[in-house]
Amino acid sequence: MKIICICVAGLPxxxxxxxxxxxxxITVDGTPFDLFDVPDGGxxxxxxxxxxxxGRIERINGELHVRLRWVYSDATAEPDQPAVPPVFTATSxxxxxxxxxxxxASEAEA
Known part of the structure; x- marks a missing residue:
C-alpha cells in the first residue's frame, strides 16, 4: 500500500x-478500513x-494508493514541516x- 501523508496540525x-x-x-486510530474491494485499475x-x-483510493498495478490525513500536535512537532507530503510503502x-x-530533552537536561 502506498500511503501519502497529508499532515495537519490538530486542535489542542x-x-x-x-x-x-x-x-x-489500513487501521487508523484504531478503526480498520478494509480496501479489498477496490478493483485493480479502479x-x-x-x-x-x-x-x-x-480524495480517491486507487489500486494501480495491484497496489493500493491512499492519501491519509495525518493529525499531529504542535506541542511535539517542529514548526516547519516538509512541503512535500511524506510517502510510505507498507504491506504489514x-x-x-x-x-x-x-x-x-534528555533526562540529564530535565
Whole structure:
C-alpha cells in the first residue's frame, strides 16, 4: 500500500494519528478500513466525514494508493514541516510517523 501523508496540525487536545497496515486493511486510530474491494485499475470515493482519507483510493498495478490525513500536535512537532507530503510503502505493520519532531530533552537536561 502506498500511503501519502497529508499532515495537519490538530486542535489542542486532539489525538495524534497512528496507523498500521495488514494486506488491504489500513487501521487508523484504531478503526480498520478494509480496501479489498477496490478493483485493480479502479478507485473508491470515500463518503461522509468518518474516514481519514483525502480524495480517491486507487489500486494501480495491484497496489493500493491512499492519501491519509495525518493529525499531529504542535506541542511535539517542529514548526516547519516538509512541503512535500511524506510517502510510505507498507504491506504489514505500523506506518512510520511522518512528522518532523522537536528534539526531546534528555533526562540529564530535565
Amino acid at each position: 487536545g486532539q489525538s495524534e494519528t497512528s496507523a498500521s497496515v495488514s494486506g488491504d486493511v 478507485f473508491a470515493e470515500p463518503e461522509g466525514d468518518s474516514h481519514p482519507f483525502i 505493520g505500523p506506518v512510520p510517523d511522518p512528522i518532523a519532531r522537536k528534539p526531546q
